[in-house]
Amino acid sequence: MDDTGVRPTAEQVLALAPDAASRKAGIKLGTAEPWSDTGGAEGAVWGLCAGSGSKPYRTVVDITGPAYRCSCPSRKFPCKHALGLLLLLASDEQAVGGPAAAPGWAEEWLAKRRERAAAGAGSAGAPAGPAAGGPADAEAARRRSERRAERITAGATELEQRLADLLRGGLAAAEQSGYGLWEETAARMVDAQAPGLAARARELGAIPGSGPGWPVRLLEESALLHLLSTAWLGRDRLPEPLAATVRTRVGLPSAAGGAPVRDHWLVLAQSDSSEGKLVTRRIRLHGRDSGRSALVLSFGAGGRSPQLGLPVGLMVEAEIVPHPGAGQLRADWGRQFGAPGPIEEPPPGGPTTAAVEAYGAALGADPWLDSVPVTLCQVVPVRISGGGWQLADAGGESALPLVSTGLSRSGLWKLAALSGGGPVTVFGEFGHRGFQPLAAWAKDVAGTVPLTP
Structure with missing residues (x-):
């Protein structure tokens, strides 16, 4: 969601929701079924959303703000209809329609916003005239x-003050204050137009309700959130690549703008x-x-596949086309x-220690990374005491724990069966919680074996 009309992602839209109920309701409306007379042009989208009454709700969103206007009686901002319209745009730009003239009710509101922008630019000495207040005007943008x-x-x-209050009062107090305090804090970050801060x-x-060990996890996540907020406050002193990462993590959109990279891409996961009805597909190459x-x-709304x-x-x-x-x-x-065609051979990899080194190096560029993609060679899945699993180097020099989340029981046993006690090559993601295998190869088995459902 930026001043150039970049199409928002589903994550950015959901982060704008004022509460969980609005997110759920917005997801239900993120399909073409309840919408009619939709359109978009010059950084704005609009449409009519069928409701319980005889007249549909008139919804218009200025993406460059973002700003919202809806005829529904909701006092939430943005309302579920604005969220649904943005989710529809995020999942399928064609569903909203191409450039078109806005209907009178939408154009009236958009024109007033342009007039206010033109007045602000004019008072600062910007050139007068219709073009000065238009969405394409560089100075207004x-x-x-x-x-x-x-x-x-x-x-x-x-947010920094609230984190300081949390530490001053002790982590134990977080369990007593409940979820409402942080939901209200997230709503304040939405008002500040920082959806990334709101989501975190x-x-x-x-x-606090996530089970044993929650104080440690709360301290870890609070530290990362503190690092992000202070990085934003000091972004002018950061190298530009890291500053771009901070902008993205805070919630400003990142449009693909780098030079296209042509290659033979291996589809590994x-x-x-x-x-709800919003489906997010992650493809790792x-x-x-x-x-x-x-x-x-890739995204699909209304229960549709991406x-x-x-x-x-x-x-x-x-x-x-990479993002910055x-x-x-x-x-x-x-x-x-x-x-x-089929993958001829797995990507090059290394021992388990290489995964640790790769993650450490990546954290220097993006301290908020949960994991990095790595390929491990000559590793063996081993069951350890307590029921857990790990991937150990065939030489027994070191091992990585397998994460319990994101890996189905069938995928785990599929990996064990593929290995049969012998070394295999495994592609996955490694982070501070362990290694999540996504695909594997064995010498006596043809092709790539996916380990995710």
Whole structure:
């Protein structure tokens, strides 16, 4: 959601929700079924949403703000209809429609916003005239960006005070205060137009009820949130790649803008997750020639499958367009060249110690990374006392614990059966909680074996 009309992602939209009920209701409306007369142009989208009454609700969103207007009686901001319209746009831009003239009710509100922007630019000595207040006007866009940065700065400063209060009162008090305190804090970050800070603040509220060891996890996440808010406040002193990462983590959108990278991309994993009727698909790629890793996201609203699907085990010659930021793997899928074929051999890898080194190096570029993609060679899945599992080097020099979340029981036993007690090559993600295997290869088994459902 930026001043250039970049299409928002589903995560950015959901982070704007004022509470959990609004997120759930917005997801239900993120499908084309309740909408009619939708359209979009010059950084704005609009549409009519069917409700319980005879007249549909008129909803319009200025993405450059963002700002919202809806005829529904809700006092929540943004309302579920604005969230649903943005989720529809995030999942399928074609569902909203291409450039078109806004209807009178939407144009009236948008025109007033343009007039206010023009007045602000004129009072500062900007050129007068219709073009000065238009969404494409560079000076007006710059001023909107500055105002948003000021709001985020105010939100980050307030967040720092709340984190200080948490530590001053002791972590034990967090369990007594309950989820409401952090939900209210997240709402304040939404008001400050910092959805990334809002999402992390909201996660803090769920930690005290997450089981044994929660004080340690709360301290860890609070420290990371403190690091992010202070990084934003001192972003002018950061190297530009790290500053770009901070902007993305705070919640400002990152549009794919780098040079396209053409390669033979190995499709190593594909997994879907859902929140209500919103489906997020994560596709993990490795460039055979460049050695580059990439993560491509695709979304589907209303229970629909995401548009992009790449079967695991295939190699595709194509272009990807990376997003900016230090250590960022996010990319958009581009042009494809020729028909896909099977993966000829797994990506190059190393021992378990190489995974630790790779994660440590990546944290220097992005301290908020949960994990990094790595390939391990000559490793054996081993069951340990207490029922857990680990991947050990065939030489027995070191081992990594396997994470319990994200790996189905069938995937775990599939990996054990593929190994049969012998060494295998495994691709997965390694972070501070352990290693999550996603695909594997064995000498006597042809092809790639996916380990995710």
